[in-house]
Amino acid sequence: MKIKKVLNRTVLYFLVLVIIVVTLAPYLWLVISSFSTKIELMSRQIFLIPHTITFANYKDLMSRDFIPAAMNSIIVTSSVVVISVIIGVLAAYAFSRFRFRGKNPLLNLSLFTQMIPPIALIIPMYIIFKRLDLINQRITLIMIYLSLVLPYLIWIMKSYIDVTPKTLEEAAMIDGCSRLKSFFFVVLPMISTGLAATVIFSFIITWNEFFYAFSLTKTLDAKTLPVLIYDFNSKFGANYVMSATAGVLASLPPVLIALLFQKYIITGLAAGAVKE
Amino acid sequence: MASIQLEHVTKQYPGGVTAVDDFNLSIEDREFIILVGPSGCGKSTVLRMIAGLEEITSGEIFIGDRLVNEVAPKDRDIAMVFQNYALYPHMTVYKNMAFSLKLRKTPKAEIDEKVRAAAKILDIEALLDRKPRALSGGQRQRVALGRAMVRNPSAFLLDEPLSNLDAKLRTSMRAEITKLHQQLGTTFVYVTHDQTEAMTMGDRIAVIKDGVIQQIDTPQNLYDHPANLFVGGFIGSPQMNLIDATVKKVADRFFATFGETDVLIPPQVMGADVAASYEGKSIVIGIRPEFISEGGPHSDCDTTIAGDIDLAESMGAEKFIYFVCEGYPCIAKVPGKSGIQTGDHVSLTIDCSKMHIFDKESGLAISH
Ligand SMILES: Nc1ncnc2c1ncn2[C@@H]1O[C@H](COP(=O)(O)OP(=O)(O)O)[C@@H](O)[C@H]1O
Ligand SMILES: [Mg+2]
Numbered sequence: 112m113k114i115k116k117v118l119n120r121t122v123l124y125f126l127v128l129v130i131i132v133v134t135l136a137p138y139l140w141l142v143i144s145s146f147s148t149k150i151e152l153m154s155r156q157i158f159l160i161p162h163t164i165t166f167a168n169y170k171d172l173m174s175r176d177f178i179p180a181a182m183n184s185i186i187v188t189s190s191v192v193v194i195s196v197i198i199g200v201l202a203a204y205a206f207s208r209f210r211f212r213g214k215n216p217l218l219n220l221s222l223f224t225q226m227i228p229p230i231a232l233i234i235p236m237y238i239i240f241k242r243l244d245l246i247n248q249r250i251t252l253i254m255i256y257l258s259l260v261l262p263y264l265i266w267i268m269k270s271y272i273d274v275t276p277k278t279l280e281e282a283a284m285i286d287g288c289s290r291l292k293s294f295f296f297v298v299l300p301m302i303s304t305g306l307a308a309t310v311i312f313s314f315i316i317t318w319n320e321f322f323y324a325f326s327l328t329k330t331l332d333a334k335t336l337p338v339l340i341y342d343f344n345s346k347f348g349a350n351y352v353m354s355a356t357a358g359v360l361a362s363l364p365p366v367l368i369a370l371l372f373q374k375y376i377i378t379g380l381a382a383g384a385v386k387e
Numbered sequence: 388m389a390s391i392q393l394e395h396v397t398k399q400y401p402g403g404v405t406a407v408d409d410f411n412l413s414i415e416d417r418e419f420i421i422l423v424g425p426s427g428c429g430k431s432t433v434l435r436m437i438a439g440l441e442e443i444t445s446g447e448i449f450i451g452d453r454l455v456n457e458v459a460p461k462d463r464d465i466a467m468v469f470q471n472y473a474l475y476p477h478m479t480v481y482k483n484m485a486f487s488l489k490l491r492k493t494p495k496a497e498i499d500e501k502v503r504a505a506a507k508i509l510d511i512e513a514l515l516d517r518k519p520r521a522l523s524g525g526q527r528q529r530v531a532l533g534r535a536m537v538r539n540p541s542a543f544l545l546d547e548p549l550s551n552l553d554a555k556l557r558t559s560m561r562a563e564i565t566k567l568h569q570q571l572g573t574t575f576v577y578v579t580h581d582q583t584e585a586m587t588m589g590d591r592i593a594v595i596k597d598g599v600i601q602q603i604d605t606p607q608n609l610y611d612h613p614a615n616l617f618v619g620g621f622i623g624s625p626q627m628n629l630i631d632a633t634v635k636k637v638a639d640r641f642f643a644t645f646g647e648t649d650v651l652i653p654p655q656v657m658g659a660d661v662a663a664s665y666e667g668k669s670i671v672i673g674i675r676p677e678f679i680s681e682g683g684p685h686s687d688c689d690t691t692i693a694g695d696i697d698l699a700e701s702m703g704a705e706k707f708i709y710f711v712c713e714g715y716p717c718i719a720k721v722p723g724k725s726g727i728q729t730g731d732h733v734s735l736t737i738d739c740s741k742m743h744i745f746d747k748e749s750g751l752a753i754s755h
Contacts, residue, residue, distance in 0.1 A: 210401065276471070276473065278469050278471055278473040279473050279475060279476075281438075281440050281460075281467075281469070281473065282467070282469060282473040282474075282475070282534075283475070283486075284439075284440070284459070284460045284461055285438060285439075285440075285460045285461065285465065285466065285467045286461070286486050286487035286490060286534070286538075287461045287487050287490035287491055288461060288490060289459070289461065292490070296475075296486075297475060300477040301476065301477065
């Protein structure tokens with residue numbers, strides 16, 4: 112009995128360890144690379160601590176278009192997150208609470224758009240944006256990313272609003288709220304968990320998006336970090352050190368956002384609202 | 388403090404369900420009125436239309452002198468207690484109760500005073516800092532009442548507020564809500580499917596079936612003079628015994644006949660001229676269980692029947708006797724000390740002067 116328990120534990124811990132190693136090893140290597148010299152990195156040896164720890168790569172990076180690209184990423188991502196949350200939550204509310212013609216077809220259509228592979232869309236998109244003279248602009252990326260995250264956001268938020276009791280809003284309306292006020296005072300706090308999750312989701316999708324950014328941007332007017340990192344490995348020859356360094360920096364904002372919103376993801380908030 | 392008037396109010400839900408049909412109801416200021424009826428009869432819909440949560444298909448609703456058809460819920464000056472309480476889960480009890488006052492920009496000190504006063508009346512002062520999820524059902528119920536009270540609204544709307552409580556708590560809350568009504572001196576509109584709640588709490592009761600008002604009257608009058616079969620069967624517990632019969636004239640007296648049994652129709656129940664017009668026709672007689680007693684006839688108004696007792700159910704102070712009379716399952720309510728046992732064959736006596744008679748076809752009462 113006891114042996115079995117110990118054995119179970121051992122196997123479990125071993126599996127967890129494997130998963131951690133598999134997930135973290137590449138990232139660890141990225142961090143190590145960013146503090147290494149190019150020569151040492153090319154020595155074909157795997158090491159944990161470089162002989163010479165250098166911060167030169169980070170300094171170097173700043174003179175290599177990192178700042179403008181990061182600015183593009185920040186502007187595009189924050190715009191997408193803010194706009195998508197506002198539009199998405201209001202749309203989800205309408206889909207959840209109101210009856211209107213074409214509601215279900217619209218809802219399904221929004222998800223259907225996500226089933227078309229981006230590779231099939233990129234050429235028509237390129238042509239359209241070219242005609243509109245919108246190639247190489249941040250607004251173009253913002254529009255495309257909105258179309259990527261909104262359907263998911265609407266679906267997820269709708270499911271959260273669906274399970275928020277209608278009577279809570281009605282109670283608020285009798286207590287003196289307009290529909291909009293009851294939405295802010297009652298519905299929004301009830302769905303904050305889902306909201307935090309979708310903010311993280313939108314942020315990560317947008318921040319890391321490469322394919323559209325690569326296809327539709329040319330210069331630092333709109334180029335985002337993933338494209339810049341790619342550039343380090345192609346345009347200027349394979350500069351692994353630079354791409355690793357930029358990769359480390361680019362990975363920080365999603366982590367920060369996740370930590371920041373984590374505290375809002377508290378389960379069981381809805382318990383006790385109404386008698387089940 | 389306000390009267391409430393419903394004039395020809397009809398509600399048709401999208402999809403075609405007519406939940407409320409040509410509703411006319413005049414609720415007086417400070418009255419405690421009860422809307423009672425079986426589940427799905429449209430009680431909640433009526434209440435929600437008064438609250439403004441549901442649009443009115445046709446008709447007019449007045450609160451005080453004001454036509455409120457197009458008035459938003461927040462501007463109707465009413466408070467509502469929901470069946471599922473609908474407390475804001477992310478707010479403490481205090482904030483739940485203070486919410487409506489805060490929205491009205493009431494000064495902080497005044498809010499505090501009102502919330503604490505209401506909490507004191509409802510005996511929930513110790514719970515003010517808790518979130519709803521940390522409360523029992525009965526406590527949540529009190530908070531819901533408190534949230535309605537603080538605003539001092541002109542009318543209280545309560546939708547089955549006790550149906551989620553256990554039986555004992557329900558009985559004590561019943562008394563407390565009645566007391567609260569007297570204390571507040573406000574109009575109460577109270578919805579329930581429970582006839583006991585209706586009978587014990589209301590000044591007047593509106594009995595509803597399929598979206599139509601069957602009868603509006605005081606509890607005593609509903610009990611004494613049900614207007615139709617439905618009200619007769621709905622009000623009173625255990626249920627009134629209803630038996631199909633035919634009117635028969637023997638000598639100059641009228642009888643309700645079913646099977647081998649003849650039950651006298653005394654003139655004070657139905658006048659000779661009315662009875663004569665029903666001679667040979669189908670009627671339904673209604674006899675409340677409390678008017679069937681043990682033993683032989685006690686007066687010349689009584690009719691004695693014999694029955695095999697299927698079940699004698701002792702409730703302590705009284706006993707419910709289940710028996711079959713001419714194929715109709717019947718219940719009698721006798722004193723608890725009665726010796727009747729399951730399986731006994733006994734004679735029982737119907738007090739015919741307390742009998743109700745209904746037209747079989749229309750279901751309307753034709754007795755006095
Ligand atoms: N939102 C709705 N849409 C369609 N039908 C409804 C809706 N709400 C209630 N109904 C129907 O209206 C009738 C009355 O409902 P309700 O007023 O809730 O009854 P009660 O409160 O007396 O149980 C029922 O037949 C119910 O199915
Ligand atoms: Mg109801």
